[in-house]
Every structure is written in structure tokens, then in C-alpha cells.
């Protein structure tokens with residue numbers, strides 16, 4: 113008897129999305145499916161619509177209603193944003209920006225920032241009651257992220273790489289099936305970038321879908337097989353990385369002469 117292979121459930125199922133921002137359509141007739149367990153990198157130049165897609169996933173912005181529109185996450189059209197956080201953990205640089213405004217004055221520590229994921233806030237407030245199980249989970253997350261020693265240090269007194277780890281910790285409290293990371297290695301120094309990519313690899317191996325949004329080719333860690341190329345709000349390539357991370361494709365995408373260098377299972381450009 114031939115064994116029937118069953119596809120993993122769809123985490124994200126978008127068809128014919130047209131997403132406006134301001135007075136322009138940024139994503140146009142945009143269709144994308146991602147299944148549970150896949151690790152995907154979304155690459156594209158500045159302004160190609162990567163963050164717009166992330167905001168459509170987090171339901172911060174919505175597509176216009178058009179015939180054929182499908183806008184589902186985990187098979188569901190409508191989401192309470194709080195419920196969504198339990199399935200999609202989002203780490204974006206604009207959160208980090210808010211963090212610097214909101215968290216600096218209050219000297220929120222890494223422990224508090226992680227725990228505040230339970231309350232959908234940035235840091236704890238006096239009315240928040242942390243349960244012992246949540247405290248225990250937060251400690252385990254800090255350990256996994258290798259920042260236990262920073263648990264009681266204010267986030268505003270950490271390096272950018274440490275701050276990003278703490279933000280990931282905040283997203284991990286709900287044990288989301290997918291983690292969406294929007295340009296997580298931007299503005300990190302080369303040492304911090306390397307450490308951060310090692311962390312991404314551990315996250316990918318921990319049975320969690322990674323959707324990594326980046327314009328750094330070297331962020332495409334070995335665990336990521338599928339690459340999506342985005343240009344002017346459209347997908348111009350979607351498939352295995354060996355087919356898409358070529359000098360010709362990336363030079364076309366970024367509008368510059370780029371040479372792809374492959375070292376083992378890692379890629380970079382010169």
C-alpha cells in the first residue's frame with residue numbers, strides 16, 4: 113500500500129491581498145502560503161513591502177476587500193489580536209524603538225520584559241499578578257536565550273543584541289508555533305550578529321516555524337530551506353534557497369552586482 117503523505121497544516125494562507133498604506137497599494141495581488149514546521153526567509157530591498165507583510169500578519173493593517181481575497185491564519189479569518197500572539201510571536205524593530213521610549217524611564221529588567229509578554233505590555237505594572245508557573249517559564253526562557261545573568265538588569269542598560277534576545281523572550285512566553293522576526297540582525301556588530309544567528313538556529317531546531325524577514329543574505333541560516341524574494345510588493349521568487357540565492361537572482365533583486373559566496377550550508381554576498 114502506498115503511504116499517503118499528509119501536508120502539515122497551513123499556518124498562513126493569503127490569496128489576492130491588496131494592502132494599502134497611505135495613499136498607495138504596497139502589496140498587490142499578493143498570495144502566500146506557509147505551512148507549520150517550515151522555516152522561511154523573506155528577502156527584499158528597502159521598501160519592497162516586507163514590514164507591510166509582517167503588519168498584515170499581526171493584523172496591524174488589513175487588505176482591501178476584493179474578489180478572491182483569502183486572509184487566513186491557522187485556517188481562521190478573524191482573530192482577536194491577543195489570541196493571535198499565542199500562535200505568532202513577533203519580534204520587530206519598531207517594538208524595540210517603543211521599548212527605548214517606554215522602558216528606559218521605568219528601568220524595566222529582562223525578567224520583567226519577558227514576563228510582560230503574558231500581559232501584552234512592555235514591562236510589568238503594579239496590577240499585574242505573576243503566577244509562579246509564569247515566573248518559572250520566564251526563567252527557563254532566559255536560560256534558553258542565554259541571558260539568565262541579565263534577568264535583573266534594566267533593558268536600557270543592555271547591548272542591542274541582548275535587548276533583542278529579551279524581546280524574543282517576551283514573544284516566547286506563549287510558546288508560539290511560529291516566530292516572525294523582522295530584520296533582527298540590523299545594526300548589530302559582527303560578533304553580535306554571529307551570536308544572534310546561532311540563537312536563530314537553536315530556535316529553528318526547537319520545533320517552531322521561523323519566518324525571518326531580512327535583507328542580509330547571511331541571515332539565511334542552514335535550517336531555512338525556503339526563500340521568498342519580494343520586490344515592489346510582489347513575490348518574484350519562491351522556492352528552495354539553492355535555486356534562489358544565486359548571484360544573478362540577488363543582483364536583479366537588489367539592483368546591484370552581487371556575488372553569492374557559499375560556505376558549507378551558509379550563504380553570503382560580496
Ligand SMILES: Nc1ncnc2c1ncn2[C@@H]1O[C@H](COP(=O)(O)OP(=O)(O)OP(=O)(O)O)[C@@H](O)[C@H]1O
Pocket residue numbers: 133134135138156157158159160161162163164165327
Ligand atoms: N505608514 C506608512 N504610510 C504610508 N506609506 C508607508 C508607511 N509605511 C511604509 N510605507 C511605504 O510602504 C512601502 C513598503 O514599506 P515597508 O516598510 O513594508 O518595506 P520594507 O521592505 O520593510 O523596507 P525596509 O527594508 O526599508 O524596512 C515603502 O514605499 C514605504 O515608504
